Amino acid sequence: MKKMMLEFSIIWFDLNLVKMILWLLLGTFNLMQCQAITDLQIRLRHGENRFEGTVEVFYNNTWGYVCDDDWTQLEAEVVCHMLSYQRSGAKALRDNEFHSNHIYGYLLDQVSCQANKSTLDDCSHSAWGKHDCNPTEKAGVICASACSWPCSETGCDSKTGLCVSCIPGYEGDFCNITINDLQIRLRDGQNRFEGTVEVFYNNTWGYVCDDKWSQLDAEVVCHMLGYQRSGAKDVGTNRFNSNHLYDFLLDEVSCQANESTLDSCSHSAWGKHDCKPSEKAGVICANACDGTHFGLNCKENCSSQCSKSVCDSKTGRCKECIPGYKGRFCNIPIDPLPIRLRDGQNRFEGTVEVFYNNTWGYVCDDDWSQSAAEVVCHMLGYQRSGAEAVCNNEFKSNQSYNYLLDDVSCQANVSTLNACYHSEWGQHNCSPKEKAGVICANDCDETHFELNCKENCSSQCSQTVCDSKTGRCIECIPGFEGDFCDIPCNGTYFGPNCKEKCSTQCSETVCDSKTGSCMACIPGFDGDFCNISCDETHFGPNCKENCSSQCSQTVCDSKTGRCMTCIRDFEGDFCNICKYRK
Numbered sequence: 001m002k003k004m005m006l007e008f009s010i011i012w013f014d015l016n017l018v019k020m021i022l023w024l025l026l027g028t029f030n031l032m033q034c035q036a037i038t039d040l041q042i043r044l045r046h047g048e049n050r051f052e053g054t055v056e057v058f059y060n061n062t063w064g065y066v067c068d069d070d071w072t073q074l075e076a077e078v079v080c081h082m083l084s085y086q087r088s089g090a091k092a093l094r095d096n097e098f099h100s101n102h103i104y105g106y107l108l109d110q111v112s113c114q115a116n117k118s119t120l121d122d123c124s125h126s127a128w129g130k131h132d133c134n135p136t137e138k139a140g141v142i143c144a145s146a147c148s149w150p151c152s153e154t155g156c157d158s159k160t161g162l163c164v165s166c167i168p169g170y171e172g173d174f175c176n177i178t179i180n181d182l183q184i185r186l187r188d189g190q191n192r193f194e195g196t197v198e199v200f201y202n203n204t205w206g207y208v209c210d211d212k213w214s215q216l217d218a219e220v221v222c223h224m225l226g227y228q229r230s231g232a233k234d235v236g237t238n239r240f241n242s243n244h245l246y247d248f249l250l251d252e253v254s255c256q257a258n259e260s261t262l263d264s265c266s267h268s269a270w271g272k273h274d275c276k277p278s279e280k281a282g283v284i285c286a287n288a289c290d291g292t293h294f295g296l297n298c299k300e301n302c303s304s305q306c307s308k309s310v311c312d313s314k315t316g317r318c319k320e321c322i323p324g325y326k327g328r329f330c331n332i333p334i335d336p337l338p339i340r341l342r343d344g345q346n347r348f349e350g351t352v353e354v355f356y357n358n359t360w361g362y363v364c365d366d367d368w369s370q371s372a373a374e375v376v377c378h379m380l381g382y383q384r385s386g387a388e389a390v391c392n393n394e395f396k397s398n399q400s401y402n403y404l405l406d407d408v409s410c411q412a413n414v415s416t417l418n419a420c421y422h423s424e425w426g427q428h429n430c431s432p433k434e435k436a437g438v439i440c441a442n443d444c445d446e447t448h449f450e451l452n453c454k455e456n457c458s459s460q461c462s463q464t465v466c467d468s469k470t471g472r473c474i475e476c477i478p479g480f481e482g483d484f485c486d487i488p489c490n491g492t493y494f495g496p497n498c499k500e501k502c503s504t505q506c507s508e509t510v511c512d513s514k515t516g517s518c519m520a521c522i523p524g525f526d527g528d529f530c531n532i533s534c535d536e537t538h539f540g541p542n543c544k545e546n547c548s549s550q551c552s553q554t555v556c557d558s559k560t561g562r563c564m565t566c567i568r569d570f571e572g573d574f575c576n577i578c579k580y581r582k
Contacts, residue, residue: 040121042082044141046098049475049497050462052142054100055079057107057120059128062385064107066120067133068094068140074113078120080143087116089144096138102443106131111139182263184224186283188240188544192519194284196242197221199249199262201270206249208262209275210236216255220262222285226293226300231286238280243544244526248273253281289313300479303459305330315486316460329459337418339379341438343395349439351397352376354404354417356425361404363417364430365391371410375417377440381455386441393435403428408436443468460485462496479513489513505530507541524558534558550575 043063044053055066076092109131113123185205186195197208218234251273255265291310292302302311306318306329321330340360341350352363373389406428410420457466460480461473476485481498489498492509494516502511505525506518521530526543534543537554539561547556550570551563566575 040082040119042079042120044079044083044143045102046100047140047142047474051085051144052098052140054096054098054138054140056104059107062104062107063102064104064129065100066111066139067106067109067131068137069110069133070112071139072113074115075111075120075123075139076141076143077115078113078117078123079141082119083143085143091142093140093142094137096136097140098138100138101135102441105129106133109133182224182261184221184262186221186225186285187244187520188242188542189282189284191287193227193287194240194282196238196240196280196282198246201249204246204249205244206246206271207242207275208253208281209248209251209273210279210281211252211275212254213281214254216257217253217262217265217281218283218285219257220255220259220265221283223290224261225285226289227285228288228290233284235282235284236279238278239282240280241544242280243277243546244542247271248275248279251275303330315488327456337379337416339376339417341380342399343397344437344439346442348382348442349395349437351393351395351435351437353401356404359401359404360399361401361426362397363408363436364403364406364428365434365436366407366430367409368436369410371412371414372408372417372420372436373438373440374412375410375414375420376438379416380440382440383443388439390437390439391434393433394437395435397435397437398432402426403430406430458485478515503530523560548574548576 041058043056043058044050045056047053056063057066058064071092071094073090073092076090077087080090081087107129108120108125110126111120111123112125113120117123183200185198185200186192187198189195198205199208200206213234213236215232215234218232219229222232223229249271250262250267252268253262253265254267255262259265291308291313294300294302294311294313294316300316302309302316303318305321307320310320311318311329317328318330321327338355340353340355341347342353344350353360354363355361368389368391370387370389373387374384377387378384404426405417405422407423408417408420409422410417414420455471457464457471458473460477461484462475462477465475466473466484470483472483473485476482476497478495479489479498481487481489481493485497487498489495491513492502492511494500494502494511494513498513500516502509502516503518505522507520507522507530510520511518511529517528518530521527521542523540524534524543526532526534532543534540536556536558537547539545539547539556539558543558545561547554547561548563550567551574552565552567556563556574562573563575566572569579571577571579
């Protein structure tokens with residue numbers, strides 16, 4: 001009996017050991033699955049801005065929709081969280097609210113989330129690709145936009161407002177500091193083309209001393225600001241009466257011709273100077289952008305596709321394009337290999353014809369594959385996904401053309417057929433029934449539009465994305481608005497689509513069209529965004545005026561300069577009247 005019990009115990013131990021090993025293996029497998037699942041990609045499409053749209057997820061190398069069965073605010077909160085927006089304020093939309101019509105299938109159905117899930121696939125849902133949904137059941141969301149631009153591009157902390165990360169060109173906790181090799185600005189002039197020169201170094205703004213200050217130095221400053229070099233004037237002796245509480249950061253600046261930035265010029269060590277307050281350097285720039293910049297403050301660079309990078313100083317339209325590009329902004333490539341489809345039932349399908357050596361001709365279907373079809377569709381401005389290769393003269397083309405290409409073999413993501421492997425031009429061994437064709441997906445890719453998807457979306461469209469039929473931008477880059485993002489902000493608005501209003505503390509409510517920084521402040525305020533109140537001893541625009549020494553404790557009204565109380569023997573609003581005049 002004891003021996004039987006012992007054998008039973010050993011068997012029981014072995015079985016449990018096996019169970020434990022299986023449990024560990026399955027646990028490891030599930031852990032690996034969870035690890036992979038956390039990489040679920042998600043995006044919103046077809047909304048009016050980046051905070052709303054139809055939900056699309058990426059699984060098994062393809063994008064697809066989420067069905068709106070069981071779709072609620074909880075699922076919307078998870079989606080917004082995945083996109084780095086705040087959970088609060090998220091709204092769930094059903095019934096294909098955004099009218100998405102790409103030829104994607106449904107990848108998720110019956111999604112049901114509990115509170116605070118971090119990703120959709122942490123929620124309960126049907127098996128991937130399993131659904132019972134029709135095209136009108138696409139799920140969508142609207143996420144709250146609580147972050148200020150440009151923080152809103154990447155998301156921010158819902159409590160503090162601190163940015164998760166900054167878009168290129170900005171830095172700081174609130175992404176409100178423009179990055180440049182050397183930041184520079186003009187202050188206290190009568191317009192944006194003149195003023196005292198201020199530079200930003202080691203996290204602080206400061207002045208430039210006028211020792212050795214010359215026209216060459218002024219030309220460099222104007223060039224840094226995007227204005228033309230010619231006509232620049234150097235001014236010294238604190239011509240613009242600046243009296244901000246900054247120190248001198250640069251002294252003994254001496255530029256030769258054509259430096260691109262002040263710190264490329266000879267100068268003393270940063271912060272080392274022997275200058276007094278009356279030696280602040282300034283400039284007066286010519287009232288025009290140089291030929292390579294445009295916009296309100298000449299802050300925008302002309303397109304590199306403009307010939308010599310020269311464009312209109314107001315609109316940014318190119319005077320002339322470099323070879324290979326066309327369009328008002330020279331943003332439309334002229335394809336080196338013209339291509340077209342013929343004899344299909346619509347513009348998305350047909351026999352492939354290419355133009356070479358002044359003649360049109362066919363492509364032979366030897367080695368013809370989906371990869372080659374994707375390249376053709378891409379060349380025509382259609383999306384790669386969904387492209388189909390067809391052979392054997394499927395579209396019954398019988399024009400009297402010859403074959404120009406044979407043995408075409410493309411790798412993934414090649415941009416043009418002549419970048420694929422192929423036989424010599426005009427060399428082939430094909431019969432008339434071997435003409436290659438394609439069927440492209442019934443939609444332009446997101447960066448093209450027009451009847452045959454021939455037009456490129458404007459470079460002022462955010463991410464160069466526009467409506468595939470009209471070319472209207474989904475959203476504009478900072479500084480532009482309008483259906484085609486071709487209208488610069490009017491001076492009192494800034495940011496994407498010019499939706500952000502300049503601060504009321506900006507003088508005349510005018511600010512930089514991209515960043516929102518003020519050109520000048522109204523009385524009582526200072527700072528780049530005029531959000532810093534004057535201290536009690538200063539007043540006026542940009543707090544540059546000192547309160548009267550006859551004010552008690554030198555304290556006055558930050559806007560008008562009126563004294564709160566006067567020192568002994570003086571009276572009046574500004575304490576400038578002696579009580580005991582003889």
